[in-house]
Amino acid sequence: MSHPVPDLTQAASPTRRRVLDAALALFSEQGYFNTAIPHIVKRSGVSIGSIYHHFGDKQGIARALYADLLEGMDGALAAICHQIPDARGQALAVVEYLFEQAERAPLATAFMLSTRHREFLPDEPPICSSQPFNRMRDIVSRGIARGEMHDGDPAVLAAALFGGPLRLVQLRLDHILPRPLPTYLVEAWEAAWLAVCNTRG
Amino acid sequence: MSHPVPDLTQAASPTRRRVLDAALALFSEQGYFNTAIPHIVKRSGVSIGSIYHHFGDKQGIARALYADLLEGMDGALAAICHQIPDARGQALAVVEYLFEQAERAPLATAFMLSTRHREFLPDEPPICSSQPFNRMRDIVSRGIARGEMHDGDPAVLAAALFGGPLRLVQLRLDHILPRPLPTYLVEAWEAAWLAVCNTRG
DNA sequence: GTCTATACAGTGATAGAC
DNA sequence: GTCTATCACTGTATAGAC
Structure with missing residues (x-):
């Protein structure tokens, strides 16, 4: 297993x-x-x-680094999706993982989330179409299908659900937020979930 | 006037x-x-x-460009805040402006929102502390004070409110979203507003 | 203010010994 | 596999005529 x-x-x-x-x-x-x-x-x-x-060559270093970090992140998200059944729990775990990871490995997180890779890795596909980001969209699609989230364009809902938390990560990595990200988890998650949850539930 | x-x-x-x-x-x-x-x-x-x-020098070009675009964006947000009284209306107008601007002037919008300016303008303060972004936070603070939005950390609420729409802009500029941004406005705004609105209202 | 020609530094990359 | 020494070149910036 x-x-x-x-x-x-x-x-x-x-x-x-x-x-x-x-x-x-x-x-x-x-x-x-x-x-x-x-x-x-x-x-x-x-x-x-x-x-x-x-x-x-120099690109090769960046390429290896990028692949390395992508693999690590995807492994974490895969484990989450594997262990947790419901979409809400999965999404919460993803946000929690991102917040913890940004504190534990800020350099790696910054390189993954705050970098325009295309400028120096012209052949790589955009990060939005990478495995980890696909998993986030999948979580949302399943959430809609299961009735946990209200109906709508998966891309818009995914942006609404993860956009706020990802923005906070950005702010924290730029040293704008004073406290560690996990201290904002509850409040940030409540707001994010309100944006997408199914009110009929 | x-x-x-x-x-x-x-x-x-x-x-x-x-x-x-x-x-x-x-x-x-x-x-x-x-x-x-x-x-x-x-x-x-x-x-x-x-x-x-x-x-x-080369930096001077980027510096002038950045100042130019910041000024234009700030003027637009200032006009919005001046003409609209309530925080909800202001925030909606800001999102609408961002969506329209991303279609009308994608290059300018990309340079403003999707660029790590610090890498080539080391002396500039981070964009999050610039005038336009301050205005967004002010809108949220006023929204809380007026009871339009529920109470909480203004930074977290601002991220929750604008994080989703900004993420959509990013996706559109990266050619991931197929349709023009204004066609997503209603759905994106509804989700964003649900994240922060005061349910007691 | 605008232009051409040029100086100069720093960079990515290679050769070849060990 | 690791290293030092070196190359070739690109790109920023300047000088100075008009």
């Missing part, structure tokens, strides 16, 4: 990890284009030769 | 305008860092010497 899958990708290499960690920090703090390879060399302690050996 | 203020800034210069228009198009389509000065030269028809004469 559990999935301990031991890194099918070759992410286990220690140098690879060090480069990805350094790149994540630099990309999140100053942006992809403000980060030169020598910066990554300094911060990671890995030589430029090794970096190019592992990743091919 | 009206404010025809004839461009206090020296934005009237025709070459200045041509440069700003070209820069807006290029920055929005491919990003600030993927846009080289020679690109702007080609697209605007203005020589590199004139560009540097007017804007000082």
Whole structure:
């Protein structure tokens, strides 16, 4: 039932990890284009030769990082959808996960949610069409089908349900919100749920 | 009562305008860092010497553009807040404005809402603390005070109210939503308002 | 104010020893 | 697989004529 899958990708290499960690920090703090390879060399302690050996080019670093984080996020959402039956519970768990993750791993969350990946990864599909975001839309579609949420365009309802919480994450990552996100969870969720819940229920 | 203020800034210069228009198009389509000065030269028809004469450096172009668009957006929101008395009407008008503006001037809207300005304008304050966004929070604060919206943290309520619509704008600008934004206005607004309205009213 | 030609730095990427 | 040294180039910015 559990999935301990031991890194099918070759992410286990220690140098690879060090480069990805350094790149994540630099990309999140100053942006992809403000980060030169020598910066990554300094911060990671890995030589430029090794970096190019592992990743091919600069885009390759961002690509590997992006795939890595997408996979982690999708795994979390998959687990949620698997363990919780009702759409409301799933959506709440997703928001809770996003809030906790933004505090635990702000750099990773910022790189996932607050970055225009297309500018430096022209071949990647937009993040809205990625697995995790598809799952969010699926939750909403199922919520409508099950009568938990009122009828309507799934895209609009998904925006209404997750738009507020995602905006709060953004504000927190930009250091606008003073308190940790989980302290806003109850209030933010109540408002979000009111926007989509079925009043006939 | 009206404010025809004839461009206090020296934005009237025709070459200045041509440069700003070209820069807006290029920055929005491919990003600030993927846009080289020679690109702007080609697209605007203005020589590199004139560009540097007017804007000082590359950042100067982005800075002028940003100030220009912020001023326009703030003027629109100011007019809304001035003409409409109740918070609900103001908020609805703001969402309507954002939806229309995203269709009428998608490049400008994308540059304002979907760009990490800090990456190339390190001295600018974050957009969340700009005039237009302050007005949105003010609308919410007044809505709470007037009893139109239920009590709570203004930041959370503002995110709940505008987060969904702003997310739809994002999706539309990324070419994910098939139909023009105004066609989603009624449904999006109803959901947004449900999230914050005072049920005792 | 506008233009052309040019200087100069920093960057992504490679070669090749170990 | 890891490293150092180096290349080739793009892109910002300036000089100075008109």
